[in-house]
Every structure is written in structure tokens, then in C-alpha cells.
Amino acid sequence: MYQSPRRLCSALLQRDAPGLRRPPGPPPPPRRLSPTAAPRLPSPRLLAAASAAREVARSCSRTVYPMGNGTSRLYSALAKTLNSSAASQHPEYLVAPDPEHLEPIDPKELLEECRAVLHTRPPRFQRDFVALPADCPSSHPPIRVMQWNILAQALGEGKDNFVQCPIEALKWEERKCLILEEILAYQPDILCLQEVDHYFDTFQPLLSRLGYQGTFFPKPWSPCLDVEHNNGPDGCALFFLQNRFKLVNSANIRLTAMTLKTNQVAIAQTLECKESSRQFCIAVTHLKARTGWERFRSAQGCDLLQNLQAITQGAKIPLIVCGDFNAEPTEEVYKHFASSSLNLNSAYKLLSADGQSEPPYTTWKIRTSGECRHTLDYIWYSRQALSVRSALDLLTEEQIGPNRLPSFNYPSDHLSLVCDFSFNEEP
Numbered sequence: 001m002y003q004s005p006r007r008l009c010s011a012l013l014q015r016d017a018p019g020l021r022r023p024p025g026p027p028p029p030p031r032r033l034s035p036t037a038a039p040r041l042p043s044p045r046l047l048a049a050a051s052a053a054r055e056v057a058r059s060c061s062r063t064v065y066p067m068g069n070g071t072s073r074l075y076s077a078l079a080k081t082l083n084s085s086a087a088s089q090h091p092e093y094l095v096a097p098d099p100e101h102l103e104p105i106d107p108k109e110l111l112e113e114c115r116a117v118l119h120t121r122p123p124r125f126q127r128d129f130v131a132l133p134a135d136c137p138s139s140h141p142p143i144r145v146m147q148w149n150i151l152a153q154a155l156g157e158g159k160d161n162f163v164q165c166p167i168e169a170l171k172w173e174e175r176k177c178l179i180l181e182e183i184l185a186y187q188p189d190i191l192c193l194q195e196v197d198h199y200f201d202t203f204q205p206l207l208s209r210l211g212y213q214g215t216f217f218p219k220p221w222s223p224c225l226d227v228e229h230n231n232g233p234d235g236c237a238l239f240f241l242q243n244r245f246k247l248v249n250s251a252n253i254r255l256t257a258m259t260l261k262t263n264q265v266a267i268a269q270t271l272e273c274k275e276s277s278r279q280f281c282i283a284v285t286h287l288k289a290r291t292g293w294e295r296f297r298s299a300q301g302c303d304l305l306q307n308l309q310a311i312t313q314g315a316k317i318p319l320i321v322c323g324d325f326n327a328e329p330t331e332e333v334y335k336h337f338a339s340s341s342l343n344l345n346s347a348y349k350l351l352s353a354d355g356q357s358e359p360p361y362t363t364w365k366i367r368t369s370g371e372c373r374h375t376l377d378y379i380w381y382s383r384q385a386l387s388v389r390s391a392l393d394l395l396t397e398e399q400i401g402p403n404r405l406p407s408f409n410y411p412s413d414h415l416s417l418v419c420d421f422s423f424n425e426e427p
């Protein structure tokens with residue numbers, strides 16, 4: 001049974017629940033003015049939902065529910081993991097909430113709830129799926145994969161220095177709704193995320209109630225932990241829809257570079273499709289950032305490829321690798337992936353006229369050092385076993401706007417990549 005909107009509202013607006021507030025700290029820095037974009041026009045239904053949400057949140061902040069109440073159960077599951085400022089002393093972020101306490105949410109209702117929270121923001125950008133020619137027809141529904149570096153909240157507010165992005169645009173309570181809206185709009189079967197620093201308090205509880213099974217692997221020395229009032233370490237997260245796939249095996253990989261352990265991680269899981277009984281491996285990673293680290297990234301890429309060779313039993317199991325590689329297509333690590341014996345192709349190349357060129361950008365931001373427009377994010381796939389049926393077009397320069405990303409209408413400095421895959425016929 002789906003929950004009523006009032007219960008959904010409480011899922012989103014849990015910030016006001018007792019024990020879930022951030023600890024008192026210095027006042028926020030002066031806020032810059034909002035841009036003059038046209039606000040979304042909320043429907044009366046959305047406004048009613050927002051008002052109901054505020055009411056539920058207010059009542060939750062003063063009411064102690066007896067055990068067994070659904071709202072209280074939700075809060076207790078979230079509260080277990082949300083006490084984020086203490087994360088570096090007490091690794092509470094490693095404790096997953098009890099799945100028995102999670103009740104299903106209707107995605108449409110959650111989307112509506114997100115839109116209600118976002119009603120003062122400019123409208124979402126329109127992006128279209130581009131159909132791609134496939135070699136063979138498929139009798140099974142495609143597998144939709146989303147790759148997205150969602151921008152860690154602590155890094156966005158405390159380290160990244162996006163000088164043209166108003167601090168208000170980064171407010172977590174609204175930015176998380178923009179992130180959820182993007183996920184709910186495309187409804188991926190598999191979701192590969194980087195820079196997740198709100199796994200246990202936001203994505204795990206909400207996405208598991210939408211039917212996903214999630215795994216989180218934090219970076220060992222996440223730079224988020226250096227930021228005051230952080231919410232714990234950031235890391236990679238992998239979610240898949242439980243009604244479509246069965247987990248066969250799962251590996252959390254700490255990447256090495258020239259045998260040395262590094263601060264970067266990957267998750268690789270073998271899944272079995274419930275409709276077709278076919279197995280494939282899905283992996284997510286986030287390689288070392290910054291210029292000057294090209295050889296390091298290349299070594300991390302080699303380590304990941306070696307791990308994936310073993311996990312796919314020498315390329316016997318079809319593979320999809322999603323990641324923020326922090327590397328342009330000219331870099332060595334890209335070339336290793338393109339020429340690996342795993343026989344991988346990069347899905348977004350298929351959007352180009354010749355099928356050979358990566359898109360002009362997957363991240364676009366302005367830092368104090370200037371404008372950074374790069375192609376760093378990829379979805380690699382086994383070119384023999386899988387076909388890309390369609391891919392979500394990127395935002396245009398005009399949509400991104402002169403202040404670039406993140407912005408009031410897009411929550412991350414990286415664009416999401418979304419592809420529909422199907423299996424080719426077995427030889």
C-alpha cells in the first residue's frame with residue numbers, strides 16, 4: 001500500500017524532526033541575491049502538499065510518537081544515521097537502517113512533493129532521449145542506467161568554490177529535491193552516484209522505499225570531513241531496482257595506484273535480470289581529481305580494469321562501468337578503458353554524428369581559477385554483449401546559462417548521463 005501525501009511529506013521534510021537538526025554553529029555567510037529566473041508556478045495541489053508537509057514537520061518537531069507509529073519508525077531509521085557532525089568520531093554512517101521499517105512510496109507522489117518544495121525555483125530543464133540504432137531487436141524491456149556525480153553537499157558549500165553559484169542555490173533541503181526530481185524524472189533501473197555524502201539520511205531511506213537496493217562505499221579520507229558541519233564522508237553509491245534484478249555478488253574496491261592504497265573507491269556488483277535470467281556486472285567509480293594527477297588516475301584505472309577482469313571472469317559476464325573518471329578522453333586512463341581486453345565502448349560517443357566523439361562537456365563550472373568545461377563522466381559497456389538503445393541528451397550551453405553549474409535549476413556541477421541498454425542475442 002502506498003502512503004498518503006502527509007506521510008510522504010514527512011519523508012522529505014525530516015529536517016525538523018527532533019534529533020535530526022544540525023548542531024548549532026556560526027551563522028551562515030551572507031547570501032548572494034537570487035537570479036531573476038521565472039519561478040515555477042505551483043498547482044493548488046502542490047501548494048496544499050507543501051503546506052501539509054510543513055504542518056507534519058512542525059508537529060513532528062514537538063510530538064513524541066509511541067513505538068509503532070509509521071512516522072516515528074521512519075524517523076528512528078533516519079535518526080540512526082543522520083547525526084552527521086559526529087561521523088568522524090562515531091562511524092554511524094556505516095550502520096544501515098533496518099529495511100523492515102521502510103514502507104513503499106509512490107514515485108509520482110514523491111515527485112509531486114519535491115516539486116512543491118521547489119515551487120519558487122525556475123523550471124527544470126527539458127532533456128530528450130535520443131533513440132540509437134541497435135544491431136538486434138530485444139524481447140525484454142531495456143535496462144536504464146544513470147551515471148551522476150551529484151556534488152557532495154559539504155564540498156559544494158565548503159570546498160568547491162563555485163563563485164558564480166549563489167549560496168542559496170546550494171541549500172540542501174531544496175537541492176536534495178532537485179536531485180530526487182532528476183532521478184524520479186528518468187526512473188533509472190540502476191543508479192550509479194559519486195560524491196554521495198547523504199546516503200544514510202536521504203538516499204538510502206528514500207530510494208529503498210522506491211524499491212531500490214543500495215550499497216555505499218565511502219572514501220577512506222573523504223575531503224568532506226575537513227568541512228565544518230559536514231554530514232560524513234562522501235563516496236560512491238550503487239542502487240538497483242529489486243523487482244528487476246537479483247544481486248549475485250558485490251565487491252567494494254579500494255583502488256590502488258602502483259600497489260599503493262589510494263583514497264578512491266569503486267563498487268562492482270553482478271546482477272541477474274529477473275526477466276531474462278541474464279547476468280551482467282555493473283560498476284561505479286570516482287577517480288582522483290585535479291591536473292597533475294594523470295598518471296595516478298591511469299594507475300587507478302588499470303587497477304579497476306584488473307579487478308573487473310576477475311569479476312567478469314575474463315569478460316565472460318557483460319559489463320557496464322559508470323564513473324566520474326576526472327579525465328578527458330585524451331588522458332591515458334581513458335585510453336586504457338577504450339583499448340582494454342574487456343572490449344568496452346563509451347556509450348555517449350554514440351550521440352555524436354560519427355559515433356566516435358565524446359560530448360563536448362559533462363561538467364561545466366566557474367571557480368576562482370576560471371571556467372572549467374570538461375568531459376569527465378562516462379558510461380562504458382561491453383560492446384559485444386550489449387547495445388545502447390537510447391541516451392539522454394546533454395543540456396545545451398543556453399540551458400546551462402552564463403553562470404554555469406550548479407544553479408537554481410540544476411543541482412550538481414556534473415550532468416547526469418542516462419542510457420537504455422539491451423542484451424544482444426547470445427552467440
Ligand SMILES: NC(=O)C1=CN([C@@H]2O[C@H](COP(=O)(O)OP(=O)(O)OC[C@H]3O[C@@H](n4cnc5c(N)ncnc54)[C@H](OP(=O)(O)O)[C@@H]3O)[C@@H](O)[C@H]2O)C=CC1
Nearest residue numbers: 149159160161195221222223226263287288289290324326
Ligand atoms: N585527514 C587526512 O589525513 C587526509 C585527508 N585527506 C583529504 O582528502 C583530500 C584529498 O582527497 P582526494 O580524494 O584525493 O581528493 P580529490 O583530489 O580527488 O578531490 C576531491 C574532491 O574535490 C573536488 N575538486 C576537484 N578539483 C577541485 C578544485 N580545484 N577545487 C575544489 N575541489 C575540487 C573533486 O570534485 P570532482 O571530481 O567533481 O572534480 C572531488 O570530489 C585532501 O584535500 C584532504 O582534505 C586526504 C588524505 C588524508
Ligand SMILES: [Mg+2]
Nearest residue numbers: 151152155195
Ligand atoms: Mg566535485
